[in-house]
Structure formats: structure tokens, C-alpha cells
Amino acid sequence: MDRAGAPDDTGCTILHVDMDAFYASVELRDRPDLADQPVIVGHTGGRGVVLSANYLARGFGVRSAMPVGRAARLCPRAVFIAPRHDLYAAVSREVMAIFRAITPAVEPLSLDEAFLDVSGALRRLGPPAAIGAQIRRQVSEQLAITCSVGVAPTKFVAKLASVHCKPDGLLVVPADGVLEFLHPLPVAALWGVGERTAAVLARLGLRTVADLAHAPVAALEPELGRAAAAHLSALAWGRDERAVVPRAREKSVGAEETFGTDIGDQEAIRRELLRLAGRTARSLRSSGLAARTITVKLRRSDFSTITRSRTLAEPTDVARTIYAVACDLHSSSGLRPGERLRLVGVRATGLTPAAGLGTQLRLGERPDAWRAAEGAMDKIAGRFGTGAVAPASLVDPAGPGAAAG
Numbered sequence: 001m002d003r004a005g006a007p008d009d010t011g012c013t014i015l016h017v018d019m020d021a022f023y024a025s026v027e028l029r030d031r032p033d034l035a036d037q038p039v040i041v042g043h044t045g046g047r048g049v050v051l052s053a054n055y056l057a058r059g060f061g062v063r064s065a066m067p068v069g070r071a072a073r074l075c076p077r078a079v080f081i082a083p084r085h086d087l088y089a090a091v092s093r094e095v096m097a098i099f100r101a102i103t104p105a106v107e108p109l110s111l112d113e114a115f116l117d118v119s120g121a122l123r124r125l126g127p128p129a130a131i132g133a134q135i136r137r138q139v140s141e142q143l144a145i146t147c148s149v150g151v152a153p154t155k156f157v158a159k160l161a162s163v164h165c166k167p168d169g170l171l172v173v174p175a176d177g178v179l180e181f182l183h184p185l186p187v188a189a190l191w192g193v194g195e196r197t198a199a200v201l202a203r204l205g206l207r208t209v210a211d212l213a214h215a216p217v218a219a220l221e222p223e224l225g226r227a228a229a230a231h232l233s234a235l236a237w238g239r240d241e242r243a244v245v246p247r248a249r250e251k252s253v254g255a256e257e258t259f260g261t262d263i264g265d266q267e268a269i270r271r272e273l274l275r276l277a278g279r280t281a282r283s284l285r286s287s288g289l290a291a292r293t294i295t296v297k298l299r300r301s302d303f304s305t306i307t308r309s310r311t312l313a314e315p316t317d318v319a320r321t322i323y324a325v326a327c328d329l330h331s332s333s334g335l336r337p338g339e340r341l342r343l344v345g346v347r348a349t350g351l352t353p354a355a356g357l358g359t360q361l362r363l364g365e366r367p368d369a370w371r372a373a374e375g376a377m378d379k380i381a382g383r384f385g386t387g388a389v390a391p392a393s394l395v396d397p398a399g400p401g402a403a404a405g
């Protein structure tokens, strides 16, 4: 996109990323035949409610949390699909992994949305809007679903921005455009304004965010209480001090790669495992974590998937160790030689804080040395981008088994 014509994203370091119609979109990957039909995910019968509806179904007025009976009356042609929660959780982990490869400052709000503070990634990845575009591209290419990204100086404006550009969009609200964006919205758009608060505000004649902004806080206090009055007034002026609070909702860290064309060559697969082990170790170290269990995921051309795990004697955040285990798991996975893969993944679980780990590792000299070396490379990568550190620098001539002990 022409940067000259793009909105100014200076200081817009908060991203809110939200998958579009998440469950329905995940189901549609397996049912391309339904792409042109209204699709609703939810248990039919009884007291089932709509968990997710694609945009065709929403066109009929179908909404999340609506009883399925009502949804069926609104949209008789809709195809109902029973939910597969394990699948959504697995895809969610992949979504969060994409986010965490961008920055460790990821605050998940649910399975399919999160805040990201990208201020630490600007040097490496470019301005916030470019990072948002990169996330959208990766989600689409790797997971075959779409998402929407709000880019703003604060959390709540970023969240409103992603709502505004749904589905499959990206919206930058420039720092000097926040009030222009915010003020025409209904008060209910503000975070924390539910039906009851909205009713109170309506009684005071306050319908838009601009109305609320211009109301004296003293006039709001008797109705809302001091804290809420001050908070809502601040929001109405675009002020929101809340920081992105990194949380590991899923207690795992990892990376995976979907290939442009499926690969069967063992060396190529090992090279990929090396790269993914490096990425996994880097995200561990950047979160100050170490992992007790390493898992590899190997997905064949026909989408059937093998996962193999091993729990280590000592937790690690060292790429060489992770790589050695991953290679071992790969060679003992039962894949036929030359069998083609469309995706390879490495995942670390059983996470513990890495603090204090150095003392344990000092007992074995080599891992400590590697740990120091890899830590130094993190610093270089942080300054010049990960491309500055060739993954080949992790390869030991002694071979992948050397670091396993």
C-alpha cells in the first residue's frame, strides 16, 4: 500500500486482532462446499445457542448467543454444524503462536482475539500498520481463516477499530484522529458500558460518546459512582492508560511452518526443524520461560497429523537441545521415508520461569555455553532482525544428537 496515502500510525502501537466468525470459519475450512451458504455453529435442539455464524448467516440477522430455534426461523436455509471445541482450541494456539512470534506482549481476551503491544517490534518489523498487515497475511496463509486488526494508541480504541473494519479488514485510528473516530459512536460502544449504564446515560440525555465527553463528571457521579464516572469520562476523551498485560493463556510456546509445496526430503525437514527450534527457543527466552516438554507436529499432504512429545530431565530454553529432541521425535515418528509433509511444528510445554535455570545448567558446561551464546544472538536479532543471525550458526558439526545429553 502507498504509505504516503496511508493514515499516520505513529504512536499507534496497540493492535487488537480478532478472528472473523472464528468457529464458523474454522469449520468452513473443512467444508468448502458450504462457502456460499449461511453457516451456524451450535448444538441444535434443546436450549442450544448460536456460538458462531458466518457473515452470510449474519445477513439474515443471526447473532452469537441467539437461541438456535430463533436463528433457524430467521434463516431457514442455514446449515447447522455441531461445535468441535478441541479443534478451535488447537487453531487458537496457532493464532496465538503467530502473535507471539511478533511480540511477547500478547494479551489474549478469548480464544480468537488478543491485544498486542508492538512497540518493541517496530525496528524489526516496521510500522504498526505494516505489522497488522503481516499478521493478517500470516493468519490467512497459515490458517486459512481471516481476521480483522484495529491499530490505535490505546487498547479500547484498538478494539473499537477492529469491530469497525470487520470482516477481513484493518483500520488505523491515528493519534490525532481518536476523537473524530470516537465521538460519533453510541455510548454503548465504550468498553464497560453495558445495557444498564447505557440506560442511565440515556436518562441523562447522553447518547453519543461526544455527549458523554462534554458532560461534567460531577453530573455523572451521582448516577454512576465516582470511579466509573471518571473512567467513562476519560474513555470518552480517548484516554486509556491500561497497558497490554502479557499472559500465557495456553501454557505453551512454539512455531510452525506450512510449506508452499509439500516436502518429503529429510534434510529439508531437518532444516525446518532447526529453524523452528530456534524460533521456539527465542520466544521462550523472550518470555523468560523454559520448557520441560518438547512436541513436534508433522502434518501429511492429506492433513492427517502426527504429534510426538518428550519430557526432558531439565527444562530448557536452548535451541540446540530443542532441535536435537525434535529431530529424534521426527525420526521415530513412524513417517515413511520420503512421505511428504505440508506442515512441521515444534512446541514447548511444561513451562517454568527460566530464572534460576542458569545455576542448574552450570552443572553441565555445554548447555550453559550454548545458552549464553544464544542469549547473545537474541540481542543481535533484537537490534538487526532475526535474519541477521543465520540458523546455520546453531549447527554443530558433531550432528544433532550431540546436545541431547
Ligand SMILES: [Mg+2]
Pocket (backbone or CB within 6 Å): 018, 019, 020, 021, 022, 112, 113
Ligand atoms: Mg472474533
